[in-house]
Amino acid sequence: ARGLPLGEQPADPVEPGSVGCDCFETVPTPIADARVRPDAASLSKAGFELLRHQEALALPAPADFEQADSCKRWLCDELLPKTSELVRSAVQRSYGKDVIAVHAVDHTLQTVDSLGNDRRNNLVMEAHADFTCESVTRHLQGEHALFKLGDERPMDAIEGATLLVNLWQPLVEAVRRAPIAVCDVGSSHSDLVCRTAHSDGHPSEEGVSYVLQNDEQEWWYYKHMRKDEALIFLAWSPDGRMTAHSTVVDTTDRKDEPPRRSVEVCFAVKLAGGAAESAVEPQTKKPRCA
Template identity: 30%
Template sequence: MSMDTMSTVTVTVPLRYADPDQPAGIFYAGQHAASSASFRTVDTTITNARPIASEFSLDVHGFALVKHQTAVRDFADEDEVKRVYTAELEELVKGATGAVKVVVFHTMARFEDGEKRGERQPARAAHADYDGPSFEVWIRRAMGAEADEWLAGRWSEINVWRGIRPVERVPLAVTDARTVGLDEYMSVPIHERPDEPQPFVGLNLMHDPKQRWYYFPDMQPDEALLFRLWDTDPAVPFPVAHSAIDDPTSRPDAAPRASVEARTVAFFG
């Protein structure tokens, strides 16, 4: 089926966007409740992309759903994640992009109500993580002196998102990057907590009716959602705005969402 014939398979959910009439504020990644970033809620139509999953690609839309089996048994085990998952993602992103080198520079798990236990919670606002200079900070921290040589060429930031268990509720929605311009993002400082400043600038999306949103319900642990957040090639579609959403089709007794995401950078020589 084509996207046109499937266009009526949608949900409408309240989604938080940056408020262009208010100051940008500050977003605290490790303490959402303390953030002063300004948002407005807009009822947003999001297409169920599951029946047309094969039609999406990183090079056309900025995102793609792929099959990917991981050997990680416990994503709470940082040593296992570094030892097993890092190598898996390097090969996955190389295969998906054609990159000659991939570096995994940030992996985190998110859980519903996670903040109460000192864990990350789903990010419930339309955003695209960081701007280009902020990603360069992350990359330099991960690569050290080696970074200069690789950053001189083309590079692309690719996120890899998956459920630790089946995602029965609070899935991740993503935009078709072709329908969103960089001028539709509001820059906002991102700190870890009020007492932990960081040199990062995030991108919160402002609403525009032409933006097109998609999601893949019931993602399984052997599936991964890849999406591009930055690229030094302006001809490539980016960034992909994304947000956790409350899927109205989820069962009332669905298991709370548990997911893991990894930020990677793909280098093309």
């Protein structure tokens, strides 16, 4: 995204029910393979981390994605119990604090067909973070957990610091089409620009943060992520840090590779003690909201 010069109007009107943004530009952006990164990325420092399942994750049959009952049963019996435990261990290790509760509060299934056409939800090809400073508070207050590990009370009733993290899970043997890329939070925090969604011409409770292009940003992805791997990244932390991310095109992959299937789960995590401290210098700027 880029900001509009003073006096310039958006090229397209903002339709009710859509998210308005000043302008999007397609800009070639270097994205490095984090598998060869000199220092392994950690959640508390870089805002993302590659995780590995200790116990194999059973994948649903492709047809199960189209059956609501089968899909919900797999989510509740297989995916969420295992990924909740994975998140608990990862956050506890990275922040060095006990985790009191992990609540799965949202999920998005994404599938494409053999031609690369979206079959479930749009693959978001714009760099963004999922919340704004305001929308995250409303999201936590209106929590409707799909699965709870640890303390089952509402998050706002549990003492301690709250994090929101996303877990991106491949649902194929290996991701060879449309992988996800993430931006190191230390290189992008001040480039987040908040935008409010509108419904019936009025601001809604939802919001998203888009990313101003900046050559200083460090973008990373894990090439050909496998089903025994998962990517955790910050959706929101108390100091306002949010990991920008986007679906991207790996130009080294063949176009006839198998379709991508994935699920992204948002978890609310409660840490014991005070605020969750990042392992980087405090940011001097907050995301700008409009």
